[in-house]
Amino acid sequence: MLTYLLLVGIAADETLALRCTGPFTATVATSATTANASDNYGNQANGNSVTSERVTVDAMVEFRMSNGAATLRLPPIAYGSSNLRGARFEEKVDNLVVTDSQISGSARVSLLGKTRFRIDRITGTMTTSGGFRGECTPFDTAKRAF
Known part of the structure; x- marks a missing residue:
């Protein structure tokens, strides 16, 4: 089913929810x-x-897109020791770009970063500039x- 979703293309105004699991590398105090x-x-x-x-560490990142807007739920390690935003780990996606071959954007992880x-969308792999690389599967x- 993942291959089907990735190949048919989903417009930015449609709904898509992905769970991506894989290693997350970060610098911690x-x-x-x-x-x-x-x-x-x-x-x-x-x-x-x-x-x-x-x-x-093993981590999970969630991506949700609906009606032209998206959110990215990052693991706590993504915020490092400078997390002044509290326990809120779901961030609004800025600069969302949806094409037949990829989905990209950015999300705030600190006051300045x-x-x-x-x-x-072909391989189902998510990569971030913050150190995550994982395989994504859709969920409803x-x-x-259960």
Whole structure:
């Protein structure tokens, strides 16, 4: 069925829901250290250090498109340690482009940053500039899983 959906083409004003699973690679903070120093004259100095490393985790990204608008639901790791937006992980897609061969756009992940994504409609593969690469399968939002 995935091949059928990808090959027949879905216009931007139609409904499409995809679950994409695969590895997500991101830089995460692993430790933080703070140091404070002062002298007998009242002078003070402070310093902070953060250690980070690249990690890869299994993740799921959801893409939903309906009536010319789309959302992207990203895993928490996509937001890194600078997530000032709270627990809201579903983002509005900007610059949505739908063609016979691909769907692309961008979604905000921080106050200053966006992740760009591309869904290859022939292979069913989604890639993002934020470090995700996964295989997508369609799902029906009107039907319950159980």
